[in-house]
Amino acid sequence: MNRFEGKTVVVTGGNKGIGFAIAQRFASEGANLVIASVEAGVEEAAAKLRETGAKAVGVICDVTDRGAVAALYDRAEEEFGAVDISVQNAGIITIAKIDDLTEDQWDATMAVNTKGVFLCCQEAIRRMRKSGKGGRLINMASGQARDGFIYTPHYAASKFGVMGMTQSLAKEVALDNITVNAICPGIIKTDMWDYNDRVWGEMLGDFGPGELMESWVQNIPMKRAGEGKHVAALAAFIASDDADYITGQTINVDGGLIMSASHNPGGEDE
Numbered sequence: 001m002n003r004f005e006g007k008t009v010v011v012t013g014g015n016k017g018i019g020f021a022i023a024q025r026f027a028s029e030g031a032n033l034v035i036a037s038v039e040a041g042v043e044e045a046a047a048k049l050r051e052t053g054a055k056a057v058g059v060i061c062d063v064t065d066r067g068a069v070a071a072l073y074d075r076a077e078e079e080f081g082a083v084d085i086s087v088q089n090a091g092i093i094t095i096a097k098i099d100d101l102t103e104d105q106w107d108a109t110m111a112v113n114t115k116g117v118f119l120c121c122q123e124a125i126r127r128m129r130k131s132g133k134g135g136r137l138i139n140m141a142s143g144q145a146r147d148g149f150i151y152t153p154h155y156a157a158s159k160f161g162v163m164g165m166t167q168s169l170a171k172e173v174a175l176d177n178i179t180v181n182a183i184c185p186g187i188i189k190t191d192m193w194d195y196n197d198r199v200w201g202e203m204l205g206d207f208g209p210g211e212l213m214e215s216w217v218q219n220i221p222m223k224r225a226g227e228g229k230h231v232a233a234l235a236a237f238i239a240s241d242d243a244d245y246i247t248g249q250t251i252n253v254d255g256g257l258i259m260s261a262s263h264n265p266g267g268e269d270e
């Protein structure tokens with residue numbers, strides 16, 4: 001399928017993990033990719049996309065920096081023309097008991113996960129309105145936008161914030177032919193989960209490498225962790241013409257882990 005032939009797609013945090021899987025999926029369907037991250041390695045990731053025949057560039061951009069975000073969208077327009085799809089995927093997590101949680105941790109988490117989504121959405125919306133073509137915004141939330149896990153109040157707050165922002169923006173830009181939706185990944189194997197497994201594992205009990213993740217995977221009805229490609233498939237659907245009547249929604253990709261707020265990782269019944 002070449003559903004996104006000639007479309008310009010921006011993916012923040014697009015150099016690895018879920019973001020890179022999303023970039024690969026759009027590239028495989030004909031899109032031109034602008035991937036952004038804070039590390040110099042982003043250009044290597046773009047080169048990998050180009051090896052598959054896609055047009056792609058990597059841009060170093062800290063999503064907490066308004067000027068850098070504006071420069072990211074400038075670069076996208078210079079390279080490929082007006083941005084059609086913007087995926088606000090960049091995110092960070094730290095894990096701390098409330099007594100140990102620092103203001104720096106709180107501020108950094110909100111800055112990347114929530115303010116970063118705001119700055120990118122604002123920039124993308126301004127440009128999509130100006131181009132008159134409309135567009136698609138896809139914001140990365142989390143299972144923690146549904147049900148906060150233990151020892152991550154700052155991360156859960158940042159992701160609940162993403163969900164609220166998604167709903168509010170969807171209402172404001174509906175008549176601009178722009179849809180705004182969010183995705184809640186569950187447990188997806190990436191560097192972030194390596195960190196989660198190690199740190200939560202140490203805090204919740206005597207878990208060896210991989211053991212905490214495996215125990216949480218057993219809570220998933222499908223009994224398997226997700227992969228970036230599962231999240232990417234939903235992002236591609238949301239960005240496709242088939243989804244042009246879907247906006248303001250937050251959709252889980254988690255093998256059924258969260259169907260309500262009733263599951264309780266780290267709680268007494270684990």
Ligand code: NDP
Pocket residue numbers: 012013014015016017018019036037038039040061062063064089090091092093112140141142143144184185186187188189190191192193
């Ligand atoms: P990774 O840690 O593998 O990747 C995070 C990405 O975000 C990297 O590309 C990183 O860039 C980028 N990033 C971090 N800070 C900034 C910043 N200030 N500016 C620009 N880019 C930044 O995480 P995942 O792929 O696992 O997560 C992707 C998204 O999915 C995140 O929003 C995360 O919260 C969410 N999520 C993930 C889940 C999972 O199970 N993995 C579950 C639920 C949600 P760099 O490499 O340069 O540091």
